[in-house]
Amino acid sequence: NRQGFPEIVYGEGKSAEQILTIVQSLRARNDSVLVTRISLEKAVIVQKNCPEFEYNEIARTLAWTEEKPKTNGYIAIVCAGTSDLSVAEEAAVTAETLGVNVRRIYDVGVAGLHRLLDNIEEIQNADVSVCVAGMEGALPSVLGGLITNPIIAVPTSVGYGANFNGLSALLSMLNSCASGVSVVNIDNGFGAAYNAVLIHRLAHKGEK
Amino acid sequence: NRQGFPEIVYGEGKSAEQILTIVQSLRARNDSVLVTRISLEKAVIVQKNCPEFEYNEIARTLAWTEEKPKTNGYIAIVCAGTSDLSVAEEAAVTAETLGVNVRRIYDVGVAGLHRLLDNIEEIQNADVSVCVAGMEGALPSVLGGLITNPIIAVPTSVGYGANFNGLSALLSMLNSCASGVSVVNIDNGFGAAYNAVLIHRLAHKGEK
Amino acid sequence: NRQGFPEIVYGEGKSAEQILTIVQSLRARNDSVLVTRISLEKAVIVQKNCPEFEYNEIARTLAWTEEKPKTNGYIAIVCAGTSDLSVAEEAAVTAETLGVNVRRIYDVGVAGLHRLLDNIEEIQNADVSVCVAGMEGALPSVLGGLITNPIIAVPTSVGYGANFNGLSALLSMLNSCASGVSVVNIDNGFGAAYNAVLIHRLAHKGEK
Amino acid sequence: NRQGFPEIVYGEGKSAEQILTIVQSLRARNDSVLVTRISLEKAVIVQKNCPEFEYNEIARTLAWTEEKPKTNGYIAIVCAGTSDLSVAEEAAVTAETLGVNVRRIYDVGVAGLHRLLDNIEEIQNADVSVCVAGMEGALPSVLGGLITNPIIAVPTSVGYGANFNGLSALLSMLNSCASGVSVVNIDNGFGAAYNAVLIHRLAHKGEK
Amino acid sequence: NRQGFPEIVYGEGKSAEQILTIVQSLRARNDSVLVTRISLEKAVIVQKNCPEFEYNEIARTLAWTEEKPKTNGYIAIVCAGTSDLSVAEEAAVTAETLGVNVRRIYDVGVAGLHRLLDNIEEIQNADVSVCVAGMEGALPSVLGGLITNPIIAVPTSVGYGANFNGLSALLSMLNSCASGVSVVNIDNGFGAAYNAVLIHRLAHKGEK
Amino acid sequence: NRQGFPEIVYGEGKSAEQILTIVQSLRARNDSVLVTRISLEKAVIVQKNCPEFEYNEIARTLAWTEEKPKTNGYIAIVCAGTSDLSVAEEAAVTAETLGVNVRRIYDVGVAGLHRLLDNIEEIQNADVSVCVAGMEGALPSVLGGLITNPIIAVPTSVGYGANFNGLSALLSMLNSCASGVSVVNIDNGFGAAYNAVLIHRLAHKGEK
Amino acid sequence: NRQGFPEIVYGEGKSAEQILTIVQSLRARNDSVLVTRISLEKAVIVQKNCPEFEYNEIARTLAWTEEKPKTNGYIAIVCAGTSDLSVAEEAAVTAETLGVNVRRIYDVGVAGLHRLLDNIEEIQNADVSVCVAGMEGALPSVLGGLITNPIIAVPTSVGYGANFNGLSALLSMLNSCASGVSVVNIDNGFGAAYNAVLIHRLAHKGEK
């Protein structure tokens, strides 16, 4: 499997049957298995044969996670609005399935700054943050000025009009005037969490 | 002249001679005259015949402003970084030539939030704010969550790469999740100030 | 609540149940409540529990507005064609729920100039106008040359082909050669009205 | 030569020497010759050998036009602002060199509607109009609602920011809600005039 | 009605009931009535009350055309491929309803040049051509080199991938190296025909 | 060296000194050497030390080609207008330096179809064609319908306005309705010729 | 028929009845017939009358291929990921129907380089390769550095977010730093195979 990590299946465009076949073969060889971008309907079919898998309706993930000892570090998943929840949860479930503790700091968008400031210590104490925002995508820039650890920014396609399906947030994040911010594809909660887990691993490589 | 206001000449693409001719004819009929987007070289030529005009090198404006009684309200010109100064000053000079007091709150970009918070009272007390920002254009969104008066946002073309000459900031501002923000063209400090002056006039229409 | 104003719920992407829960909690604390971007189906479900709410099918809004004394100023909602009605009505309902009088001047597109000219006095007498137009988005430019109060322009996504979902009207409005025009996101009738209400409040701040 | 018309040379990217060679060979075979997009420097060189050619500095054209009897119809060249003059003059010179009368109706942009209305009869009486506008490109839409003859719209690249080198005006014109408007490339005054001359010829085909 | 022409209703986004109401009121005042962009389902409902209206399933038009004497000139509707038929037929029905003869020269795309060459005389003899093409949109350029009358080019949204919903054909047509070509919006068969009818009218204005 | 071919140096952004160093080291190991995108100034400097190199001012190439036996097949370089010559010559010189015969069929743009038809036999008899065109980029589509061998299409950045630096021609070529056309980057005459040479080699692999 | 090849029908936008009519008329005149972009539902209807036709559900093709002697050369169809299979299969079926042997080298994306390297000899031995990839579209560039025969690259629309429906892969392929790569439209497996067959025919023109 990839990099000593659980295998992750991209569910989009695969039938329930295809996913089931893949999942069953992976189950034999892996500790944990994660399917992303899978609908409830398909998940139910897979779960009939693999009842130990848990479906997260917001994240649209299906995961089987074997409990293992974790570091006491954590990744902060920071999220601007309720409409970005789906992407934030995809990130959170990914990190958890990959064996890392997660703290969810949700609904801290820049239009209500005090909520972000109230939670800033918990975010600063994370090894690395995943920062999810749609529309103007300003959250990573503000956060980048407040903390000193790396931030993986995820633009979301939430919005309408001149949002152009996430282009607006994507460009904002790439142009961030705060240092320490790097960016993944629009709606790619999975990819952001994967990056964060790699960084977390570096930060704790001596441990355990 | 338009709307009881001083005449404003758009200097771009006009020769010093053309500007001089226009300015001299306007001087006869108006109290104040403003030329925007005019280079130092052209300004010097005009000033030879019209020594009462003042050139602002950062704003690239040439103005002759007759002193008149002002309201005690003011417009806040809020600016993210030093590279946005030129647009902010175009706005400031425009508002002043149009007869309104201005307060400059510069260098309060979102990557250094405390400076913005330190100045928030002065911004809140303005009738209306002009908010200038390039790159990710996050400042109007943050400001919009902190104050309750209207904000005219001006994206600037400052930046490089995925900034696409100001597109990044423009889209951010149009997608602002904070209410009370409206937007003018990239680098259009003049237009933002003009809007702000119209709003200021409404706020003080009984006075004087 | 925000800025002494009624609370506004963005209905898009929320289930009827979620909206009902939010609305019921807001009802306790607020005078007026507005839900935007809500379908008839969802509205009917909410209305079963909250029969005092009124649904506007064109605006796709669900609102409960407590009657309060109003200023005798008003906002003009100016609209180019019949296909822009939905956005214009979102603006109108928003302003009304926020407690401001509205005058609807509809179907005054630039291809039939006389209708606009026939209504120009009523628009000029408004404190501020919301100007809604799709396709070539020329209406705010023409209007801006005829009146001297601020205009909040709303591009709509109405059109086809090189309209690119409202990009055409958006760019037109941002490039308006008339002064006094600022712009909000494509189809954002809510945001335009919110801005207009802030300006209206400034214009009448001594009153009542 | 093309369509019984004078030959037209596109000067851009050709050296003075290349242009001279072409022009001299055409002089032998044609009645009239027109070079477009030619700088003053190059024109002066050509004129040394061909002193009968006239250079138009605004249009950037070099033309030799043999006087011939004309119809008493005319083409109206309608132009929004002073910054669009160069394109409008390219159109005017093209039509004149092709042997058709032209009336220039300049500086009638939509932000000052009365000037357009004052000249509307002269435009209506033209067989066909060429309508040149930059920035928001609203003029052809307004004109299209006022007259009943065909309009060839020419977007110009004049403007800045969200103008995107004429894209804004181009999209506006393509989305015109007024019927009877067709469009040519950004800054293509020549092409618009050529179309207008073809239409003029149809309108007068029995004459002379 | 507009310009002495039949009234034309844009059916998109209007309900069958709305269309019926409009059509019935127009029937009283006009000779001919045309509805464009109307589905079969809606047309059938309208036809129940207005059985004299004819539905064209390819053009998606509903028309009632009073027979009137016509000129013996005609408009050529030239069309590249079978997939552009819908737009070509919208143009053809529009011109016919507006009282002008039409000749359909279909399936003459540039990849099979001989078919175009075989029909070139019939196209050349038209007063004006409407030229409909999708994908690479090359037909108007080729045609423009072969004939000497004006061409109204209509890009269509037919295609996939780098076609970007007609952008490809639109840009081609705007950049045509052949003179005498002007362009309307993507898929706007109606607008092209309207333009062509205006030109036809000029070409025959002495007649009848 | 690569694929048994002469080495090719991309001159853009390299100083004359850097190019000289590379060229001298390649001269030792190769039969032929080609530098593309090199200005006259730089070429002159290189030629001082390497007088056997020939500079092509239109192609902006510097080449030293050892004469070797050639196949009697050839590549046709087909070119729309005089302004595309630079790209066509880059292709021609590349193919020649790579040891393949070339026939230049220039100035056969689609607006003058007869010239293309007059030369069609020579193009058809080539193993493969490189087809260079700017603006609407229609030439490969027309050619593709007339011949049965592969065509490598090269869009050029020649044009203005809605040409968008070659985007127009690029999209046209990618959407070609004629089969047998593949495309390389805008202005990439080198790449097209390289492809054509690979195909030529396949067509003659038994020979020599 | 086209170029001595079987006729190919583009099924998109045609009804089952239209396809059946075309197919039956072609059956009379051709050896082989191919329909691309046809759904299972339509294919079943056609097959009722033409049971000798075979439907490929992944490629969405319906083909009747008469067995004929083939060369012993082959085309390599190289494919990055499982989600690009549909386009790869369209290419494979096209080449086979056109009478050329195909070898499928699937699932050799650049993120798992060893699989590509393991199969490189089989690809190198093909006369020409069709290389299908979505998302970052890197495969043709990597492959181009490893082999010395021509590569026809096909970008696919597979992906999300900043993929912009295949634009990402398309631009990558056009900018390939490896020589010998030319590009067809997004998802155009058919066009790529057609090109490859033309090249294959040249490479084997003496044979058989």
Add this chain to the structure above:
Amino acid sequence: NRQGFPEIVYGEGKSAEQILTIVQSLRARNDSVLVTRISLEKAVIVQKNCPEFEYNEIARTLAWTEEKPKTNGYIAIVCAGTSDLSVAEEAAVTAETLGVNVRRIYDVGVAGLHRLLDNIEEIQNADVSVCVAGMEGALPSVLGGLITNPIIAVPTSVGYGANFNGLSALLSMLNSCASGVSVVNIDNGFGAAYNAVLIHRLAHKGEK
């Protein structure tokens, strides 16, 4: 100063005098000082007063770095082609000024895979890599499949035509099918290095 790090000055758009003033004030308070995007001319002026500063002509940086003990970890700066050197060097100098060891692995573009494979161990042993590539931007995807540590990808604006000033490489990197890749703005070598230094610091936080 920022995050316990040396201060970094963005030189673009600042005069030599402005830079000198800033640099002198920073020298008093900091250990190390870095100026990016500064031309040789400006650097020479600053160096007259601050002779301890070193100018890097390729990186266009001016730096004064106080020697401090370093960890024995390092950052790999991986670079595709010689034309990306400037951005790679900006990254390298930034990391070095921030006190971290750097290994330069240059000229390992995907078109010559063996050079990348020859150096893969040195890259794998870095804590984190900065991966710089222009044109098709494929390098981070290939690298991501070969190593298991985080990669910060930097697209460059090197290229022409459909490269669109780095858009091509940017989109490729955002769509990377390899996990562990995050992206910064086009040409932003500084930002990538800053991120890498933050990650390096986490990986060595116990040390020293």
